[in-house]
Amino acid sequence: MPRRERPLDAGESELLQFAxxxxxxxELAGSPTYRELSRRAHYSAAALSEAAGGRKLPSLAVTLAYVQACExxxxxxxxxxxxALQHDMGLDGQSPxxxxxxxxxxDAHRFFGRDRLTSELLxxxxxxRFIGVFGASGVGKSSVLRAGLIARTDLPVMLFTPGADPLDEVAMxxxxxxxxxxxxxxxxxxDDPANLKRLADGLLVVVDQFEELFTLCRDNRQRxxxxxxxxSGPHVVIGVRADFYGHCARYPRLVDALRGGQVMVxxxxxxxxxxxxxEPAHHAGAKVEAALLARLMSDAVGQASVLPLLSHALAETWVRRDGMTLTLAGYEQAGGLEHAVTQTAHDVYTSLGTAQRKEAREILLRLIAVGDGTDDTKRKVRLGxxxxxxxxxxxxAARLLTLDGDGxxxxxxxxxxxxxxxREWIGQDRDGLRVHRRLTDAADAWESLGRDPGALYRGVRLEVALEWRAHSHTALNERERAFLAASEAAEEEVRTAVRKRTRRGRYLIAVLVVLLAVALTSTVVALNAQRSANEERNNALALKAVGEAAALRTTNPALAIxxxxxxxxLAGVPDALRGLRYDAFTGQQLRQSGSEVTAMVLTPVQQLLSGHRDGTVLFTDLRDQPGPREPVRMTKHEGAVVAMAISADGRTVVTAGEDGYVHIIDVSLGRPSEIGTFQAHAGPVTAMAFRRDTLVxxxxxxxxxxxxxxxxxxxxxxxxxxxxxxxxxxxxxxxDGNRMVAVTVxxxxxVLDxxxxxxxxxxxxxxxxATTASFNQHGDIVTAGGQVATVWDQTRLGQRKxxxxxxxxGQITAAIYSHDGKTVATANEDGTTRLWSLPASGAPIETVRLSGHAGAVTTVALMPDSDTVxxxxxxxxxRLWEIGGRDRYDRACERAVxxxxEEDWNRYFPGVEFKPPCPSQ
Incomplete structure (x- = not known):
């Protein structure tokens, strides 16, 4: 017969209750013998009996084996x-x-590892009198200031963070x-910020999280x-996140004060x-397993921002320790260095119901200040x-948030x-979070001013806030709702007053309109008749003057111009421009590369990339004119550059060469950079173009x-x-990418669909x-080949438009459309480039002829306004040519001497007011 268990000692301790x-x-499992339990649990009967003996707490492994054996x-x-372990150790959950x-x-008694830095600060x-402590987020600046400097200094200390209202924080x-x-x-x-020197005399002023001055404080005067x-004079130590160093540098007083007094953590x-x-574990009577220590050193040494993650992982490992030992198994169970925080946050979040999860998301997002060019930061808010x-x-309770007073x-x-x-929540509505932060600050200011109507949102700010509220799922607090409601009511009052004034004004205007209608009707009829007669007369005089100018071009060129x-x-007659086509435009030479230009691309932001016979691709920034920088070589093909193309969004340029390779250049960041290359064909590439996002x-x-x-x-x-x-x-x-024109060798x-x-x-x-072809925005096609370029009607393929x-x-080497499709530019073998205006019907009209190249013009590009070639x-x-607008008139007038x-004017334009086209010299 098995021996009965020893009765438990008297008492109500957690250990006795556990046993x-x-x-x-x-007993509920049928009171099996300890020998039977040993067989089920694979532990000795003595170990299992001792687990329920009530004299000491068994290990977790023995406890779980006992429980599983009893189902x-x-x-x-x-x-x-x-x-039971916490009570047994007398710690009641207090982690080191x-x-x-x-x-x-x-916490100074459990703060270790920063003795050298603390001594340097002391x-x-x-x-x-002024010291700046800089370091990345998570490097331990706050801990050094609080558990290091403040705990060990002999000076009385005033510690604060700037918050949204630094003046209020200092006063409190x-x-x-x-x-x-x-x-x-x-x-x-x-009244005088210098008074802080007297009021804080003898104190060490420590300002932690000084970056809040830039992230939370919106008032430049308070900054x-x-x-x-x-x-101004008190003993001050500020702790600043390193990525806000540049913000500090904007203030000369701060720069002077920090000179020679900076500590980098x-x-x-x-x-x-x-x-x-x-050391914290040692002082708590525990130890760290050697395998865990080795793993922690491997995970954390050399990483500046790892300390909060390390501390959290150790705190979670402490909860999962085996007796008085922090183990590698407990560390891995907690999620390790990278995932302990994530695991804790995830566990808390998933334990909530659907409504509570929404509330948790809103709480957490309220505690974040969205960065503007810097990393996102935490934001302390009042419990209100x-x-x-x-x-x-x-x-x-999960230590994801901290409560401090009323914050x-x-x-x-x-x-x-x-x-x-x-991070995903923040990224989903970053702009909306900024709107919400501004709304919260405005509501707080309105409340602090006794709900002054002058502090309400008006105009665009109100529209933006209402638009955000209509599309956001974020719940507003009572103060924010009251602020927006008051803003809407005030705006509606203004609108109502405006409507009343407008209604009264309309009544008066209606009366005036009735009185004037009769008089205006007869006047309008007369004016329209006069205008029509004047237009007909001006058109006739302008057409006649064009003919006279053509006759005078050789005998009196000044008057002809x-x-x-x-x-x-006078009448906008297109044929009048024929008289200006030989204007002396002097192109500015941009580059002399020494190798024939074989291809060219002009980006929407005036970046020029040119391909050359020797395989080089050069970059020129036209925004630098006049006096551009030296060309930058972007890439090099083995053999001539054959073709270049730009994507529809203007962000990517590709080049193709006789070597069969395509080089990819990103032009979206202002300074182009090559991001890749690949072999497109086994032999030379002969042609290339983008079809939407597809390269052909x-x-x-x-x-x-x-x-x-x-x-x-x-x-x-x-x-x-x-x-x-x-x-x-x-x-x-x-x-639209639905049609392609291909020119064969x-x-x-x-033309293909x-x-x-x-x-x-x-x-x-x-x-x-043809040798080249291109589409305009309407789908018409222009081809160039031999001694002619032809415009083809897209609705009747094969019909000249x-x-x-x-x-x-001479041979035409290339022809391209302007952006609006109203102009065609042709490059010619005789060294000229010509611009042709395309009327609604009839033959193209040559408007500009540009001369300057020593040989054939091989390629041409137009700016979107067609005024720059x-x-x-x-x-x-x-070469760069400026031919647009007023500049063209000025060039023509320079030669019109x-x-x-007025006598000449009256001879050619009788009855028209004298308006000479060129100003008097």
Whole structure:
């Protein structure tokens, strides 16, 4: 017969209750013998019997084996065991590690690893009156200031963070130290910031999280006030996040005060980190397993911002320790260094119901100041902004948030960096969070001013806030709702008053309109008749003057120019521009590369990329004119650059060469940079163009290929055409990407329809030999080949729309449309570039002729306004031509000497008021 268990000692301790409950669990399992339990649990009968003996707490492993052998709930008993462990140790949950929270002065007994830095600060305090402590978020600045400097200094200390109202924060802290009225101290400080020197005499003023002056304080006057007050004489130490160093540099007083008094907090050394891990446990009577220490050193040494994560991971490992030992298994169970915070936050969040999760999200987002060019930071708010609730209590209990007096904030900014879900929430509505922050600040200011109507939102600010509220799921607090309601009511009062004034004004206007209607009707009829007669007369005089100008061009060129200008000025007759086409435009030479320009691309922000016969691709910033910088070589092909193309969004340029490769250049950041290259064809590339986001290349191998993902250098071949077209020398796509014109090596210009998957369906071959072709925004096509360029009607393929553009005896090397499709530019073998106006009907009209290249013009590009032309030539030069607007008139007038007299004017424009086109000299 088995021996009966020894009765438990008398008492009601947690340990005795734990043992009694284990015995009760065994009874519920049918009172198996300890030998039977040993067989089930794979532990000795003595160990299991001792677990329920009530003399000492068994290990967690033995406890769980006992429970499983009795078919109990392991999770429930693990929680019971941890609770019993805390009572058994007399710690009642007090961890030697502070978790995400910074160390306070009261935590100095468990603050280790920063002795050298603390000593340096203490020495500096005796030597200087102003010290700046800088370091990355999470490096431990706050802990060094509080548990290091403040705990060890002999000086009385006034500690505060700037918050949204630095003046109020300083006054409240001084009132606590001096036992005086906050209101009186605030008035004295506001009157003169230098008074802080006298009021804080003998104190060490420590300003932690000084960056709040830039993230939370919206009042520039208060910023200036605090900086002036702190630099006026008291002993001051400020702790600043390193990424706000540049903000501090904007204030000369701060720069002068910090000169020679800056301390940079960096990562802990290996020895310092070992002390920070092992010493707190040692002082609590525990130890750190060697395997855990090695793992922690591997995970954390050399990382500056890892301390909050490390402290939190250790705090969670402490909860999961085995007896008095922090183990590697407990550390991994807690999630390790990278995931302990995430796991804690995730566990708390997932334990909430749907409504509570929404509340938790709103609470957490309220505690974040969204960065503007800097990292996001935590934001301390008063409990009036975040109402007390069960959710808030759970977040605080999990040490994700900290309560301090009447304020609440994130325990540490490491939570922002380490919890992906929180980062996702911020990223989903970053602009909306900024609107909400401004609304909260405005509501607080309105309340502090006694709900002064002058502090309400009006106009655009109100519209933005209402638009955000209409589309946001964020719940407003009572103060914010009252502020917006008052703002809407005030705006509606203004609108009502305006409507009343407008209604009265309309009545008066209606009466006046009735009285004037009769008189105006007859006047309008007369004026319209007179205007029509004048227009007909002006058109007739202008057309006649154009003819007279053509006759005078050789005998009296000055008068011919002025007649042309006057005719265009009088009636806008396009033919009048013919008289100006030989204006002497002098192009500015941009570059002399020494190698023929073979291709060119002009970006929407006036960046020019040119390809050359020797394979180089050069970058020129046209915004630098006059006096551009030297060209920057972007890339180099093995062989000539054959083609260049720019994506529809203007952010990516691609170049193709005889070497068969395509180079990808990102031009979105102001300074182009090559981001990738790939081989498109086994032999030379012969043509290339973008179709929407798809790059199309043609090669000497007679293949046409379509590539996706080129814009981010993750190109993927999605389609190859092998038999649809002959070998190509040029391709272009319509704006909608539904049509393609391909020019073959044999000179045929073939128009094709493009299917949604990139299929090609030939439609027609244009009846004119070509070397290049392009579309305008309406879908019309211009081709160039031989001694003629032709404009083709997109609705009737094969039908000329405006007639041929002549090369006047020379070869036309290229023809392109302007952005609006009203102008065609032709590049010519004789070294000229010509601009042709396209009337609604009739032959194209030559308006400008540009001369300056020593050889053939090989490529031409137009700015969107068509007033600036860039040309490249066989002579290796790039030229910039300004031909637009008033400048063109001025150039013509420079040559129109002598000026037209009033007598001349009356001879050609009788009955028209004398308005000479060129000013008198």
């Amino acid at each position: 009694a409950d284990l015995r009760r669990l065994r 109990g709930d392991s999770a429930e008993w693990e929680a019971r065991w941890r609770n 590690y502070v978790g995400l929270k910074p160390f306070q002065a009261a 020495d500096l305090v005796t030597e200087r 802290q001084l009132a606590t130290v001096r036992d005086e009225s906050v209101k009186a101290l605030r008035a004295e400080l506001e 200036e006030w605090l900086i002036t007050a702190l630099t 960096g990562a802990m050394s290996a020895d310092e980190l070992r002390q920070a891990v092992t 902004e975040v109402s007390a609730s069960e959710v808030l209590d759970k977040l605080v 609440v904030e994130l325990a540490h900014e490491a939570l922002i960096r380490s919890w992906p879900l929180l 002025q007649l042309s200008l006057a005719a265009y000025q 290349t043609a090669g000497q191998d007679s293949l046409v290929k379509m590539w996706d993902g080129v814009r981010n250098a993750s190109q993927k071949l999605v389609r190859t055409h092998a038999d649809v077209l002959p070998k190509l020398r040029h391709v272009a796509f319509s704006d 044999g000179g045929d210009a073939i 493009v299917g949604g998957g990139g299929e090609l369906y030939p439609r027609a071959t244009l009846p004119q030999a 405006n007639g041929d553009i002549p090369g006047e005896g 860039v040309t490249g030539g066989a002579d290796g030069t790039l 002598p000026r037209m007299t």
